[in-house]
Amino acid sequence: MSELPTVSLRARTPDDLDVLFSIAADLATWEERNPSAPAPLTRERFDARLAAPGNTSEDTVNFVVDVDGVAVGSASLFGYDSFAHHAEVGISLVREARGRSIGTAAIVQLVEFGFVRRNLRRIHLQAIASNAGAIRAYEKAGFVIEGRQRQHAWVRGTYEDIVVMGILRSEPTLAS
Ligand SMILES: CC(C)(COP(=O)(O)OP(=O)(O)OC[C@H]1O[C@@H](n2cnc3c(N)ncnc32)[C@H](O)[C@@H]1OP(=O)(O)O)[C@@H](O)C(=O)NCCC(=O)NCCS
Numbered sequence: 001m002s003e004l005p006t007v008s009l010r011a012r013t014p015d016d017l018d019v020l021f022s023i024a025a026d027l028a029t030w031e032e033r034n035p036s037a038p039a040p041l042t043r044e045r046f047d048a049r050l051a052a053p054g055n056t057s058e059d060t061v062n063f064v065v066d067v068d069g070v071a072v073g074s075a076s077l078f079g080y081d082s083f084a085h086h087a088e089v090g091i092s093l094v095r096e097a098r099g100r101s102i103g104t105a106a107i108v109q110l111v112e113f114g115f116v117r118r119n120l121r122r123i124h125l126q127a128i129a130s131n132a133g134a135i136r137a138y139e140k141a142g143f144v145i146e147g148r149q150r151q152h153a154w155v156r157g158t159y160e161d162i163v164v165m166g167i168l169r170s171e172p173t174l175a176s
Contacts (some may be wrong), residue, residue, distance in 0.1 A: 019071045025046065032134065059087075077118065088126075122168050127162070142173035145163055149161060
């Protein structure tokens with residue numbers, strides 16, 4: 001694989017909110033990004049969601065994906081299980097940043113953060129089966145497909161499988 005681009009994961013600042021809102025409100029990728037019902041997202045609801053207790057808890061880690069000082073996406077760890085030491089990962093980039101290995105580089109760093117800094121031993125996610133770019137990016141970062149939930153999602157007029165992916169700390173990653 002060719003070298004990954006230089007990507008930083010950093011804290012959110014007020015200057016990032018327009019970009020993050022544009023991603024969150026993008027109806028075209030709604031089902032890929034979250035399981036809630038598709039609906040137009042107002043800025044007020046977005047701001048309220050950011051301020052919600054779940055988003056500010058220590059168990060949720062929200063990074064901005066930064067390339068050359070510009071916010072191009074968000075990457076999160078959430079759904080911590082403090083007994084089994086696992087959490088879920090989520091990532092979204094603005095359209096112009098996709099397909100340039102930025103997602104893979106960000107996932108690698110997020111996994112490293114989860115394993116080394118948060119003492120996770122497993123990180124997992126769910127992706128819509130047709131989201132081949134996301135599945136490939138996760139595979140490149142070391143995730144494996146663990147199973148499928150058949151016809152589990154309703155996506156823009158058709159039922160789709162959900163692909164369950166995971167990575168264990170004992171497994172090789174691009175960072176190791
Ligand atoms: C998913 C996402 C974060 C991936 O980041 P990215 O920077 O676009 O991904 P990368 O460029 O690192 O890797 C994508 C890989 O998928 C491949 N790919 C892209 N579209 C593909 C397709 N339709 N079929 C097969 N492979 C595809 C690319 O060629 C690349 O693989 P390669 O490097 O071996 O050539 C980004 O596309 C995104 O934000 N998508 C919208 C939100 C989303 O779907 N989030 C994930 C929810 S699970």
